[in-house]
Structures are given as C-alpha cells and as structure tokens.
Amino acid sequence: MKWLTMLACAMAVSPIAASAQSQCSAQSGAQRAALIELYTSEGCSSCPPADRWLAGVAAKADPGQLSLLAFHVDYWDEIGWPDRFAQAAYSQRQRERVQAGGSNTVYTPQVMLGSRLDLRWYKPAQVAEAIAAVQVQPAPLQIALKARRTTTGLHVDVAAMPRGKAAPQANLYLALYEDGLSTAVKAGENANTLLHHERVVRGLWGPWPMTASGLHHVLEIQPPPGAITAHLGLTAFVQASSDGENLQALSLPLTHCMLPANTSAP
Numbered sequence: 001m002k003w004l005t006m007l008a009c010a011m012a013v014s015p016i017a018a019s020a021q022s023q024c025s026a027q028s029g030a031q032r033a034a035l036i037e038l039y040t041s042e043g044c045s046s047c048p049p050a051d052r053w054l055a056g057v058a059a060k061a062d063p064g065q066l067s068l069l070a071f072h073v074d075y076w077d078e079i080g081w082p083d084r085f086a087q088a089a090y091s092q093r094q095r096e097r098v099q100a101g102g103s104n105t106v107y108t109p110q111v112m113l114g115s116r117l118d119l120r121w122y123k124p125a126q127v128a129e130a131i132a133a134v135q136v137q138p139a140p141l142q143i144a145l146k147a148r149r150t151t152t153g154l155h156v157d158v159a160a161m162p163r164g165k166a167a168p169q170a171n172l173y174l175a176l177y178e179d180g181l182s183t184a185v186k187a188g189e190n191a192n193t194l195l196h197h198e199r200v201v202r203g204l205w206g207p208w209p210m211t212a213s214g215l216h217h218v219l220e221i222q223p224p225p226g227a228i229t230a231h232l233g234l235t236a237f238v239q240a241s242s243d244g245e246n247l248q249a250l251s252l253p254l255t256h257c258m259l260p261a262n263t264s265a266p
Helices: 002-010 047-060 088-100 124-135
Strands: 016-018 023-027 034-040 066-072 110-113 141-149 154-162 170-178 181-185 193-197 200-209 215-221 232-240 246-253
Touching: 023 246, 034 047, 034 088, 034 124, 034 246, 047 066, 047 193, 066 088, 066 170, 066 232, 066 246, 088 200, 110 124, 141 232, 141 246, 154 170, 154 232, 170 215, 200 215
Parallel strands: 034 066, 066 200
Antiparallel strands: 016 023, 023 141, 034 110, 141 154, 154 215, 170 200, 170 232, 181 193, 232 246
8 A cells, every 4th residue: 555655745636647657647635526427328218418418527527526437237238229338237236326325216317426316417507516515525535546558458556545544334446437439329219320428337346345454456457349548547436335425536537648649459
C-alpha cells in the first residue's frame, strides 16, 4: 500500500499522464464521488434515449467526481436481437442490486445512483441535485488507480484505503469500460437503427471485501479484440454490502495515458 501514500503527495484528483513510462494514475479526493449505473440493452426500444443521456453526461463529467457505467443485460437477447455487449453477469448484478435495495423490480433502462434504484434520468434537474448531494459528503475511504500498457494488454493497480480505523462493510470493484461504440441493429425492437454507446462495461472484477488495512490488487487485463486504447477507461468503486450505497468511486480514462493514442489494443 506504500504507493497509495506516495500518490497522495504527487498528484491531484484528476488523472494525469506519466508519458515517459506511458503510464497514468489517479486518486480520489476527500469528498465522495458519485457513480451512476445504467442497465440497458440494444434489444429494448426505450433504451436508446437513456443511452444518449448517459453519453451526454459522460462527455462533461470530471472522472474524479462522477463515474458512469453502462451495463448491458442479456435478458432481451431472445426477443429478436442479441446484444453483443450483454453479459449474464450484468443481469445478475442488476438483480442483486435491486434485491439489496429492498425491491424486486428489474427493468431497462434502469438508472441507479448508489442505493437509489430509480433515478429519473429524464429529469436533469433532479439528477443534478442527486449527484450534488453525494459529492458534498466526506468519503470514508480513498481509491487509487494506476495503469500502463503492456505487450499483452493492460497492467492495472487498484487500491482502496479506509480513512478511519475500522473498515466499512463494503466491497471494492474494478470495471473496464469502452467509449465510442456503435451497432447497426438488424432485428428486434430497434431494427434498422444505428445505436451509439458510451461507458460500456467490457469487464468487471470483484467483489473484494474491504479490510481495515485496505486492499491492493494487481491485474493483467486483456482488452476486447479490436478495442482502441484511447477509447478505454477504468472505474474503481466501493459499495456497501448491505444496500449497495456507493462509498467512493474513481475513473481513469486512458485517452491521454497510453501512447500512441490511436493504437488498437492487442
């Protein structure tokens, strides 16, 4: 965990590049950052407007203050169009998050903000108010991320350290997301539509239970075939075990971190 302490002296909340090593790193601040989770599907006709909303928010978001992740679920696949980004694990995550929040209603598009399961994305003022309410709260822990390009993919360090003596009953997760994706849908409810996607979750690791001494994990990540490094990013977040409340989040876009920026990942 020594590198976490060193990062505190060396960097700001926003990601920075260490171009000599083609490496980048970021650390969360003293206040909580918000995490928005969108559960969506290319087979759902009501999802594209929510996808566009997420893209608009993501384009303006400070990665140290607001993280956004789009989980594509697979329970629409048999309706007529299999979503190439969908995973059964994301459908299961949605069900578990709903259950932890005391509900049994699973639908798309569903937008969550911590333990809130029904964020009304189509009401921008309410969304902004909900995000701001999270960001003014002190964070019970800090997160640090480091990433560098390797010959086979990405070498990633993720760490989380409680700010108090006791560790919160919570779990650390790490997501790999991809921006700039599009699909020409041929069948189903969105037939003959070109869909655009941002912050699509392409991999999720965890949960890792928090401990009083903190956590430090090193991963070798293989990006999806054909992925462009500059379109990838990492999001680490810690959620309470009881109700899924988000305790801290941090995103690290790889846009300016990996050189050359337009090189496809191995």
